[in-house]
Amino acid sequence: MDNLTLLLIERMGILLTLAFILTRTPLFRQLLDRELHVGTSIAFSVMFGLFGIAGTYAGVVVQGESYLPAFWIFRLSYDEIIANSTLVGVVIGGLLGGPLVGLGAGVIAGLHVFQLGGFAAAPMGLSIPITGLLAGYVARFFSQERVISPSKAMFIGMFAPIIQMSLLLIMAAPPELARTMVNVIGIPMVLTNSVSIAIFTTMIRVALQEAERSAAIEAERSFTIAERILPHLKRGLTPQTAQSAALVLQKETKAAAVAVTDRERLLAHVGVGADHHHPGEAIHSELDMRALYSGGIDKGLTRESVGCKRKNCNLHAAILVPIKEGDSVVGLIKLYYRRPQQIGKVQEALAKGLGNLISNQLTLSLTEQMKGLMKDAELRMLQAQIHPHFLFNTLNSIVTLIRIDPQLARHMTVQLGVFMRFNLKLTASPLVTVRQELDHLHAYLEIIKIRFSEQFAVRTIIDAGVEEALIPPGTLQPLVENCIQHGVRDITNGGEIILHVKREDVHVVFQIEDNGQGFPDNLLPVLGKVPMESKEGNGIGIHNVNQRLISLCGQDAQLHFANKQEGGSMITFTIPITKEVSA
The missing domain is CATH 1.10.1760 (Arp2/3 complex 21 kDa subunit ARPC3)
Incomplete structure (x- = not known):
């Protein structure tokens, strides 16, 4: 045996x-x-x-x-x-x-x-x-x-x-x-x-x-590269910004050469072949055209397919990464290699992650620029806006969760979509119902609680008969965000934010309180009256909320700030129950 x-x-x-x-x-x-x-x-x-x-x-x-x-x-x-x-x-x-x-x-x-x-x-x-x-x-x-x-x-x-x-x-x-x-x-x-x-x-x-370890390493590498080149690309595709981005890419990706183009011409070329790939040349290869019009990552595995006519050129393979702003392809990043065998799964995964991150960030940048084109100039300055740090962190969280917890990433993406759609309504209507405003707030909280679930909880108490009252859109979210950023964020656990919406005769009273550190005493007299610059930028958001409440609902609707004796802060305001917009 x-x-x-x-x-x-x-x-x-x-x-x-x-x-x-x-x-x-x-x-x-x-x-x-x-x-x-x-x-x-x-x-x-x-x-x-x-x-x-x-x-x-x-x-x-x-x-x-x-x-x-x-x-x-x-x-x-x-x-x-x-x-x-x-x-x-x-x-x-x-x-x-x-x-x-x-x-x-x-x-x-x-x-x-x-x-x-x-x-x-x-x-x-x-x-x-x-x-x-x-x-x-x-x-x-x-x-x-x-x-x-x-x-x-x-x-x-x-x-x-x-x-x-x-x-x-x-x-x-x-x-x-x-x-x-x-x-x-x-x-x-x-x-x-x-x-x-x-x-x-x-x-x-x-x-x-x-x-999974390899995928995590490549994702982190993509984040690092994207963070370093995005400041250049956000300034627009010019020969100067393209050259700076190409230098960073060539160093980080270890490619033989890197080129950056717009839709018509080569803007920069760094690495092997720089002696005959000159900025200003028209792009004409079939591979370039296919990537520009399809908007997808593509690759060429021969010298002819990558668009080089010189016989002794050492660049025989390339991966093309489209640069997108919204749905439009505005240029290409071309990662060149000496041999087709050097393009493996790792290089393709890196290119895909890099393309997605760059496109998402440039789309975000484009969205921010489009806010400057709103039809109503006065409301355009006062309406609450998506905070860049919040959206950047949310997109980063989604990219990370896609590999760790796809179901949670899908949920977070849906909530971000709800949040984005509501923000688009800011340009279409000066007032929305309290029900719609609460839906917007809940979409924001669904995203936030994924990132800070163990630090604090948010509780809402909504009395009957208040849902159809009209309120300026984007009012509650910046106020709750203020409680998070300046109230309970530094609390490791046990933080609490309470939103109470109650009806008093022909008015609706909103009360937002937290058990955090409270407002500095020297700022209480001026909060909401003047923009307050801060690292998180929320002081401007509170000022905008206050000005829109006064403009659309009257002087009595302005924000009131106070610190609670037991610790924490409280913000209250009152709006009339009416379907008419105040002058």
Whole structure:
């Protein structure tokens, strides 16, 4: 028995080498991401079924007390049986792909074992698909785990050969031979199959961690590069800003050369080929035109495709990253390489992340510029605006959450969309209902609580009969933001902000209070009356809110600021319940 165990462990090394190669295939990554449908289920069934067949050939033929460690098995005599690792591939298929993949792989591997013959052909062949099916159903208990832990996999792997040995004792004849063979191969198969399954799942986890670690590194690298070149690109695409951006990109990306263009001409070229790629030249290659009009990242893998006509040019490959402002492509960033082989998955991921970040930030910059084109000049200066730090941090949080928690990233994006749509209404209507204003505030709070969920809580108390009252849009959000930035932000936990909206006769009273540090005493007399510059910029927002309340709802609607005796601050204001806009 000891010799058989050692032989199976030796064969297990060959099988696990094949498993290591398998975990590096793109098809296998689809299985980890649970991208399953009929086509992929069939493909995975075949893949793990073939792996199971490989486990059969990695087995040892047992005849009585003797072992025949042949690598190629054609047919078994009646009194022979295979001590094998067939169940490894089938169980892993079931654990990762579910019952259908486990059953499909088991049928393929089981038919192969059955056609090899031997007195145990029927029970051995039948036990394999049954084991695959059961492994698939057991995996549903661990569906919250992306990959089942090795310890759990090992425990499940111990029962797979036990089921096989049980069917062998029940179905195989003669019974004396079946008992003898179970005594010989039972324990070695339980040990080697369970250990192999545990090691296989460990390999899968390592492969997954490597991929996620690499993606995290590239995301951080993209952030660093974007932060360094955005100040240049935000000043517009000129030869000077393009040259500065190209220098940063060439240093950070380690590309052979970097070029920046607008829609018509080359603005800057840094690195290899600078002696014949001159700024001012018209861009004309088919690759350039395709990237400009499609708006997607593209790549060229020949010297001709990247647009160089000089025969001795050392630039033979390039990745093109469109520079977008809104929906419009305004230029290209071209990352050049000496050989096509230098463009791998890492370079493509970096280019994609860089393109998204630059486009998002330039779109944000364009949005800020468009605010200066509002039709009503007076309201244009006073309306509450999205704070650049808030939107920048929100976009960064979304990019980070896409890899860590896609569902939460999707939720945050939806709330940001609601928040953005409401801000667009600022230019269309001078007043909105309290219900709409509260919806806007809740969208903001949904985003904020993802970032500061453990520091503070926001509670709203809304009395009946106030929802249809009219209020200047964007009034509550800057006031709550002020409580966060200057009141409870430095509190590690236990912070609280309370918004109370109540009706008093023909007025609606708004009260926002927090348990933070309160307002500085020297600022209380001037808050809301003059713009207050600060690092977070919220003093201007409060001034704008106050001026719009006075302008649209009357002098009695102005903001009142106070510090509470028990600590914290309070802001109150009152608006009339009316459908008419005050003069």
